[in-house]
Amino acid sequence: MNELITTLQQSGSLVGYLAIDMVVAILLLGGIRYTMGLIGKIDTADELAKKDNFAYGMSMAGSVAAMGIALSGAITGELAGSYLVELYGMLSYGFAALILIKAGSYIHDKFALPAFNKRDLIVNRNFAVGIVDAASVIATAIVVRAAIIWVDGISVKTFIALAAAWIVSQVMLVIITRVFEWKYSKNNGISFQTALTNEHTALAIRYSGYLVSTAMSVTAASYFIEFDMDSLWIGLAQWVVISIILMVALTILTTVAKHLVLWGINRREEVEDQQNIGIAIIELSTSVSIALLLMALMS
Template sequence: MNELLAVLEERSGLIAYLAIDMAIAIILLGGIRYIMGVINKVDTADELAKKDNFAFGISMAGGVAGMGIALSGAVTGELAGSLSIEFIGMLAYGVAGLILIKAGGYIHDKFALSTFDKREQISERNISVGIVDAASVIATAIVVRASIIWVDGLNTDTFVALTAAWVVSQIMLVIITRLFEWQYSKNNGITFQNALVTGHLALAIRYSGYLISTAMSVTAASHFIEFDITSLWLGISQWVVISVVLMVLLTILTTFAKYLVLFGINRQDEVENQQNIGIATIELATSFAIALILMGLMA
């Protein structure tokens, strides 16, 4: 404790930076609830406390977590050079992150899971859809965070680069959804999206693991590309190629890891037919663990 106080005393300016960052973060995190209320055209207090709509609560939890993940990439502290620059940077990146996260949710709804109305399903307390919605937001936020760390400076070019990296993430997430849906339909004869509408919790948990681990592999790809605004599109193209390679590698590694972790268990039958959420959660954890290790190795 004495050592901490000594460090704070020596670097007293750090407290001011910390206060600015945390104040902006808490305001933006608090705003998530009201933004969701406006977007979904509902009274959030009514949904959360009176109706006890767990699906809405899970969806909102994903939004709060996603905003926190994105904001963590904007924190620079004393490296900003001045309190005013830190304030502007944190606020600008925070707002940009919020916009991209919400836009990512729109893309996911319209292109990845387009056969049902997400807002209607969440309003009807479909927890499976709430889980998937939260996972898609967190996945987008993971890439937004990596993009904020990747770019340099605070100007129009920076936000063009940030948006371009976001586009890469959305393409990857839509691709993984199509592959997941194709595999499920092949095994079961019904669509993945129809299964979500019927409230298939185990499938929602497994899919969430795919989304988040894919986003982490896209993040890992950013470590190979040096930010240079003069050759932005070359860098983005390289990011796409490396992301695809890492996504394939991730799939191979997670398949093998799941086989070992759940050796002797028919994962397909347990998750898809028996709706075993325990097995599905282990699969999610395994996907996350392999992706986290992959990120560490690439860094």
């Protein structure tokens, strides 16, 4: 505590930057609920407090977490140079993150999982779809955070680069969804999206692990690319190539890790046939753990 007081005394401006960052962050986090209600044309108080809709609660929790993750990439503190620059940066990147996260949710609904109406299923308490919705926005936010850190400065060109990096992430997430869906359909004879509609919670948890770990591997790929606006498209092409390589590496490593962690257990049967949520959670944690190790190795 004494060290903290000494630090604050030595750098009084730190408190000002902290106040700016926290006020903007809390306002944007609070705005998530009202944004969701406005876009979805839903009475959020009714869903959360009167109907006790846990599926909607999970969906909103994912959006709040996603906003926090993305905003953490916008905080620069004293490096901003002035309070005004820090405020401008937090607001600019904060609203950009909000737009990209919501746009990512739309892309996921329309291109990754187009076979059902997400809003209607969540309102009808489909917890599996609520989990997937939360995971998809968190995955998008992870890459948005990486892109905010990757770009330099605040200008129109910066936000073009940010949007381009977001497009890369959405392509990767749609690809991993198609692969996941193909594998599930091959083994079970019904589509993955049908299983989600039928409230297959264990499968939703497993898929969430794939989404989040894929986003983390895309983030790890950004460590290899230096931001240069003059060669943006070359940098993004390199990001795509490295992302694919890391996604393949992630798939191989997580397969081996899951096999060892769950030795002697038929994972396909437990998760897909018996809807074993415990096994699915172990798979999710294993996927995220390997992705974290990859990120640490590449940074």
